[in-house]
Each structure stands twice: as C-alpha cells, then as structure tokens.
Amino acid sequence: MSKPLKPQTTQQNEDPATEDTPSSGSRSNLLWLRCLACILSGASMVLVSPPIGEVWIHWFNLLPLFWAFSLNVDDRKQNGWLCYLFGCSLIFCNYSWISVSVINFSNLPLILAWGCVAGYAILCATPFWLLGYSVALLRKNFGHFWIFLLPGVQVALEQSWPALFPYYHGALMYRSLEVWQLASVFGVTSITYLIFLTNAVLSEALIYHKRLPYLSSKQLYAQVGICAFLMSAALGFGVWRLKSLESEFKGSPSIKVAILQQNVTMQHRLSRNPWEAVRDWTGLTLKTVEQKPDLVIWPEGAMGGPLNPDDTQPYAALGGRSLKGFFSELTTRYNFDFLIGGGTITFHEELNEQGYPKYTAYNSCYLFSHEGEITGRYDKMILLPFGEYMPLADVFPFLENIRGPGKFKAGSEVTYFKANKNNLEYSFSTPICYEAILNSQMRKMANTDLFINITNDAWFGDTAAPHQHAMLTTVQAIEWGRPLLRIAYTGVSFVVEPTGKILYETEPFVEEAKVEELRLLKTNTIYRQGGWIFPWLWICATPALLIIAKRRSDSESEVLNPSEKIL
Incomplete structure (x- = not known):
C-alpha cells in the first residue's frame, strides 16, 4: 500500500497545485x-x-x-x-x-x-x-x-x-x-x-x-x-x-423452437376477452406447425383472466373441451412440447367485503409434453413490487385502493422441467419476467441445460424499457454458461448463446411466428466455479x-x- 499522497514541491512554490487551483x-x-x-x-x-x-x-x-x-x-x-x-x-x-x-x-x-x-x-x-x-x-x-x-x-x-x-x-x-x-x-x-x-x-x-x-x-x-x-x-x-x-460447440445437439410474439398494447390485452387471447396465440402457433417445432412457448400472461391451463371444466368456446384437453390435443396432434405462461387462480369459499369469493393467485407457467400430459408447473418466486403486489398493503389497507398493482402470491421453489424429443433429453428452468435479471434468483435456477425467460414487457409501451430488460437477461447466459431463450409478449425476444451471441432478435410490437434452431450448448464458466466471488471481495474490502x-x-x-x- 502506498503512502498518503503529498504534493510535489519546488523551490518557487511549495505546492504547485495552488497555481492552477481556483x-x-x-x-x-x-x-x-x-x-x-x-x-x-x-x-x-x-x-x-x-x-x-x-x-x-x-x-x-x-x-x-x-x-x-x-x-x-x-x-x-x-x-x-x-x-x-x-x-x-x-x-x-x-x-x-x-x-x-x-x-x-x-x-x-x-x-x-x-x-x-x-x-x-x-x-x-x-x-x-x-x-x-x-x-x-x-x-x-x-x-x-x-x-x-x-x-x-x-x-x-x-x-x-x-x-x-x-x-x-x-x-x-x-x-x-x-x-x-x-x-x-x-x-x-x-x-x-x-x-x-x-x-x-x-x-x-x-x-x-x-x-x-x-x-x-x-x-x-x-x-x-x-x-x-x-x-x-x-x-x-x-x-x-x-x-x-x-469450435467446441460444433455438432452440438439442437432443438427447433417457435418464437411467437404479438403486436398489441397492454390496454388492448387487459380489455380483450380471455378466449380471444387463447384464439390469437393458437393462431400464431398454427402458423409454425408446418416447420415442425420441438418446443412452443407462450409468454408470461398469455392466459389472461381466471383461466388455468390445467382446468378440466368443459367450455363452449372450445367446443365442449376443457382447456387442459384443448392444449393436450394441440401438443399430441403436432408433436411438440408446450410451455404456457399464465396465471394460476384458486377460489375459496370465504367471501371478501364486496361479497366475492376470496382467491389465491400465482404467476405461473405449465409444461405440456408432446404426449399431452402436464409434466410440471412453476410459480414465480420473486414478485415485482408495485406491479404484482403493493408493498405494505397488509399493514396499510388504504394502499389497496391504488389501481394497478396485482395481488399475487410468491412461489416457494424452483421447477426444473424436463423434455424429451427424438431421444434428446434436456432440462430447463423458467425465470419469469424480471427474475431473469436477479443474480440471486438465477443462481437457484442455474442447474439446467437451458434458461427460458418468459415475460410481458407490454406494460412499458414502446419505450427503452423492453430493450433494457432484455439486455440484463443476456448476463445470465454468459455468466452461467447456458443458452437463454427469451419469449416476450410483445418483444424483445431472442436466443442468447453461452458466448453472449444474440440470435433471432425481434423488434418490440412486431408480430412474429417463426421457428429457429437453438443449440443446447453448455460450458462450465470460471464464474460458475467461483469467479462470482469477485464483487463480494470488493464488498468486504x-x-x-x-x-x-x-x-x-x-x-x-x-x-x-x-x-x-x-x-
């Protein structure tokens, strides 16, 4: 460690700094x-x-x-x-x-x-x-x-x-x-x-x-x-x-993924009938089936309203089929695994002050296998303050009167989904929305072959926010040495390889329905093995x-x- 700085001295002036200092x-x-x-x-x-x-x-x-x-x-x-x-x-x-x-x-x-x-x-x-x-x-x-x-x-x-x-x-x-x-x-x-x-x-x-x-x-x-x-x-x-x-990744196994994206405002989404949302996302999905995707993803919030993807109740809008039956038929007919972003709402017998049934809501995603079975569900663990819940609303009930924030409950554990297509087995975790920019949460989700980040950035409009949010998610691919697939409701969507290379990037608020190749590349980065300690050393020092x-x-x-x- 050097000694404290002392000004250089001259015979003319003990502190030459004073000559130019205002x-x-x-x-x-x-x-x-x-x-x-x-x-x-x-x-x-x-x-x-x-x-x-x-x-x-x-x-x-x-x-x-x-x-x-x-x-x-x-x-x-x-x-x-x-x-x-x-x-x-x-x-x-x-x-x-x-x-x-x-x-x-x-x-x-x-x-x-x-x-x-x-x-x-x-x-x-x-x-x-x-x-x-x-x-x-x-x-x-x-x-x-x-x-x-x-x-x-x-x-x-x-x-x-x-x-x-x-x-x-x-x-x-x-x-x-x-x-x-x-x-x-x-x-x-x-x-x-x-x-x-x-x-x-x-x-x-x-x-x-x-x-x-x-x-x-x-x-x-x-x-x-x-x-x-x-x-x-x-x-x-x-x-x-x-x-x-x-050079190392040449010949790596790959899957074909459908990148779907809508051009709708958040105001339209909130006013749209939930069945219209199912119809629109199904229409985009059907545009890709001729290209035989292995994996189709609907983004966060694709299932709007009180519709759960595992619902077994028959609906007239689906020709007497249940949502679960409809999605199962879609996956088996076209032979793809299907990740669906949507809420999970459970109603209770107890009524609230307005006389409506109380409920518990989660921000979830479900995986349907290509055989038509639900093989897993993940509930978002880190909720967005002021978006998915109002902080301190339990302490100060008047805060619930502010229109905007939801009333979601946080999940408790990470789900590692597993898929198997053409004898290729792979796993993936699904950080939802801004979980993908939180290092502490991504550490819990890193023991996988692939990250799939589903999000809805339509809340922010055509501003810098979707681009900034997308930028921060790319960090996970380079740090943890795993590819990342990002599917955003209205963009920005892309694939990020473990080198940080961005592929198939979309523009915000542009409709997309395309199938692209995703290489299942994995590398054991130095960061993953202990390089993550770098900022913590500075925190201590x-x-x-x-x-x-x-x-x-x-x-x-x-x-x-x-x-x-x-x-």
Missing part, C-alpha cells in the same frame, strides 16, 4: 458549471443504454464528473453531492419510462407519475454520493492506487445496493462480444470495473495530473500502462474464448478501505491543526 470564490462561481457537468455526464448514459447503444461513449463519458471533482478536490462532501446529482440525472433519464406505466395503468395524475420517476431517482442515487465522497479520500490516502480502488468501490455498490431494477454498467457492453467474455470469468461487474478504471486513468492523465500534480510522470505512465494491459488482456481473452467455444482512508485523513488534520491547551 480560489474559493472562483470555485463558488463555478459550482453551477460543475453541477451542469454532472447532470450532462449522467444524462449521457441514455446514449450508451439500449436502444441507442453507443457503448463506446462509456469509456470516457465520466470525465465531466471527474472534472467537477477536480475544482474542489478536497471537499469530499460536496463531491459526494455532485456525484449524487450525476446519479439522479442518470436514473431519471434512463428510467423515465416508469412514468408511462404509471400514467397508463394507475389512477395517479401526470404530475405524480413524473414524481414517481423523480422519487425513484432520488432514492436510488444514494450510492453515488458515497462514490463521489470516496474519490478524494482514496486519492489522497492511497496514492496512485486510487484508480484501482475506486472502480472496486463502484463494483461493491453495484452488487450490494438494493434496487427495484438493477443497473450494471458492465451489462451495457453486451453487444461488444470480445469485452463481454470477461463476464464469464468474474461476472458482469468485472466489466464495470474496467469501465470505471479507464475513466479514472483518463481523468488522472487529462485533468488531475495537470491541475493537481501529485504524481510523477513515471507513475502516470505506469497507470496508463497497467490499464492498457488489462484492457488488452480482456480483449485477447475474448477473442480466444469466442474461437475456442465456437470497501468498508475497510474507506475506514482506513478516513482515519488517515483525520490523523493528518490533527497533526496540521493541533488543539491548543492551557497547562
């Missing part, structure tokens, strides 16, 4: 400009995030943020608030689509809908304050090692801070396959580390070294060299892994680093400003 009055006048730089730096993430996806910007778009810090580098709290402003801007701009869902599917007025977005940004930007506070603390007390420590702080915050919708900076590189391979070793947060390291090195070279020359040119060159080496190593590994796995740095700073302040005592 006075306190100047810093005050520049505060508005520093705030603007932070806001613009945060807003620039819209250009990096999908669907725009100009990811090359992210390798340097934090420089305005570091410049804002440099004008008053010793004021840790102020820099913390500047970074908090950066975080608010990032989250508000990237998650503005929340307002669309609130406006369309709740009884809240427009101003409160945007207030929800602002509130979400204000709450979730909290970890950015700690990141900004850490910059000067680490730089002053750990010398030129600060550029290697600050990215670790970001990794720790990214991994540990609770968020309704996780945000991984590294995930933004999901289309840059050479860099993306690093996630198979230490996870997606290792790419976050590389992004923040590059920005920190550039800030040292272009901003700090000129304004606050604490480091010698030799030390600066060493920083740049190490960063360049790590980047080159990551790219080299990526190129090698892509070629190696492609970060508090220790900040405590040590804080004590050093406090001790130095006591030495420079000893209290006067009368003996």
Whole structure:
C-alpha cells in the first residue's frame, strides 16, 4: 500500500497545485458549471443504454464528473453531492419510462407519475454520493492506487445496493462480444470495473495530473500502462474464448423452437376477452406447425383472466373441451412440447367485503409434453413490487385502493422441467419476467441445460424499457454458461448463446411466428466455479478501505491543526 499522497514541491512554490487551483470564490462561481457537468455526464448514459447503444461513449463519458471533482478536490462532501446529482440525472433519464406505466395503468395524475420517476431517482442515487465522497479520500490516502480502488468501490455498490431494477454498467457492453467474455470469468461487474478504471486513468492523465500534480510522470505512465494491459488482456481473452467455444460447440445437439410474439398494447390485452387471447396465440402457433417445432412457448400472461391451463371444466368456446384437453390435443396432434405462461387462480369459499369469493393467485407457467400430459408447473418466486403486489398493503389497507398493482402470491421453489424429443433429453428452468435479471434468483435456477425467460414487457409501451430488460437477461447466459431463450409478449425476444451471441432478435410490437434452431450448448464458466466471488471481495474490502482512508485523513488534520491547551 502506498503512502498518503503529498504534493510535489519546488523551490518557487511549495505546492504547485495552488497555481492552477481556483480560489474559493472562483470555485463558488463555478459550482453551477460543475453541477451542469454532472447532470450532462449522467444524462449521457441514455446514449450508451439500449436502444441507442453507443457503448463506446462509456469509456470516457465520466470525465465531466471527474472534472467537477477536480475544482474542489478536497471537499469530499460536496463531491459526494455532485456525484449524487450525476446519479439522479442518470436514473431519471434512463428510467423515465416508469412514468408511462404509471400514467397508463394507475389512477395517479401526470404530475405524480413524473414524481414517481423523480422519487425513484432520488432514492436510488444514494450510492453515488458515497462514490463521489470516496474519490478524494482514496486519492489522497492511497496514492496512485486510487484508480484501482475506486472502480472496486463502484463494483461493491453495484452488487450490494438494493434496487427495484438493477443497473450494471458492465451489462451495457453486451453487444461488444470480445469485452463481454470477461463476464464469464468474474461476472458482469468485472466489466464495470474496467469501465470505471479507464475513466479514472483518463481523468488522472487529462485533468488531475495537470491541475493537481501529485504524481510523477513515471507513475502516470505506469497507470496508463497497467490499464492498457488489462484492457488488452480482456480483449485477447475474448477473442480466444469466442474461437475456442465456437469450435467446441460444433455438432452440438439442437432443438427447433417457435418464437411467437404479438403486436398489441397492454390496454388492448387487459380489455380483450380471455378466449380471444387463447384464439390469437393458437393462431400464431398454427402458423409454425408446418416447420415442425420441438418446443412452443407462450409468454408470461398469455392466459389472461381466471383461466388455468390445467382446468378440466368443459367450455363452449372450445367446443365442449376443457382447456387442459384443448392444449393436450394441440401438443399430441403436432408433436411438440408446450410451455404456457399464465396465471394460476384458486377460489375459496370465504367471501371478501364486496361479497366475492376470496382467491389465491400465482404467476405461473405449465409444461405440456408432446404426449399431452402436464409434466410440471412453476410459480414465480420473486414478485415485482408495485406491479404484482403493493408493498405494505397488509399493514396499510388504504394502499389497496391504488389501481394497478396485482395481488399475487410468491412461489416457494424452483421447477426444473424436463423434455424429451427424438431421444434428446434436456432440462430447463423458467425465470419469469424480471427474475431473469436477479443474480440471486438465477443462481437457484442455474442447474439446467437451458434458461427460458418468459415475460410481458407490454406494460412499458414502446419505450427503452423492453430493450433494457432484455439486455440484463443476456448476463445470465454468459455468466452461467447456458443458452437463454427469451419469449416476450410483445418483444424483445431472442436466443442468447453461452458466448453472449444474440440470435433471432425481434423488434418490440412486431408480430412474429417463426421457428429457429437453438443449440443446447453448455460450458462450465470460471464464474460458475467461483469467479462470482469477485464483487463480494470488493464488498468486504470497501468498508475497510474507506475506514482506513478516513482515519488517515483525520490523523493528518490533527497533526496540521493541533488543539491548543492551557497547562
């Protein structure tokens, strides 16, 4: 560990940094400009995030943020608030689509809908304050090692801070396959580390070294060299892994999967008769049967209303057949396995205050074998707050009056489905909706041959949300070394191979009914074998680093400003 940073001295001036450092009055006048730089730096993430996806910007778009810090580098709290402003801007701009869902599917007025977005940004930007506070603390007390420590702080915050919708900076590189391979070793947060390291090195070279020359040119060159080496190593590994796995996967077994998708709004879906939904999805399915699919998937919510796929009650709409009978006939006639996304509703004899039977609802999926039998059911285990349930509604009953959130119950265990077609046996787990972006849940579902993520992103309209949601699901394929099939009600749908390669991607709100080949590729990634510990090491190290740095700073302040005592 290096010694605390001390300014280089000259005969002309003991602290050459003071020559270029603005006075306190100047810093005050520049505060508005520093705030603007932070806001613009945060807003620039819209250009990096999908669907725009100009990811090359992210390798340097934090420089305005570091410049804002440099004008008053010793004021840790102020820099913390500047970074908090950066975080608010990032989250508000990237998650503005929340307002669309609130406006369309709740009884809240427009101003409160945007207030929800602002509130979400204000709450979730909290970890950015700690990141900004850490910059000067680490730089002053750990010398030129600060550029290697600050990215670790970001990794720790990214991994540990609770968020309704996780945000991984590294995930933004999901289309840059050479860099993306690093996630198979230490996870997606290792790419976050590389992004923040590059920005920190550039800030040292272009901003700090000129304004606050604490480091010698030799030390600066060493920083740049190490960063360049790590980047080159990551790219080299990526190129090698892509070629190696492609050669290894040649001749792998494959299945033919039907990718089905509708072009309907969520408002139409909610107003549509449930039998119309069955008719529409059946129509899309029949468009694919000539191509002889092995597996057909209907997405989350395909079975709307109080219809359970295992229902044995006869219905006139089905010509006197039950839903179970109808689906069994479909699978046996056309010889495919059939995964159906739909609710499971059980009514009880007890009545509620309005006189209707009480019920228990699950967000489920069912598997019908090609022999027509139901071979398994999975109930979603991680429900979406404010979407599938209203938090604290049991404590504060008035919250149930807010229109929009459902009243689903969480499942209790993972289901590993098994299928057998043409003597090819394979298993798959089915993360529903945003379960596929939660690492803790995917760890429980990873002991399988294939991930099938079914979701309904129509709630968010034609916004950035379906693209961002889809991006985060791709992380699972590269980290766990398993292919992932994503079927979304209105898109984005695709297949992701264990290399991160995306195939057959659809556009949102475009009807699709096609059959594509899915290779059952498997690889035992380093991440799977223990590389997942990378962010947890930083979670353990970060508090220790900040405590040590804080004590050093406090001790130095006591030495420079000893209290006067009368003996």
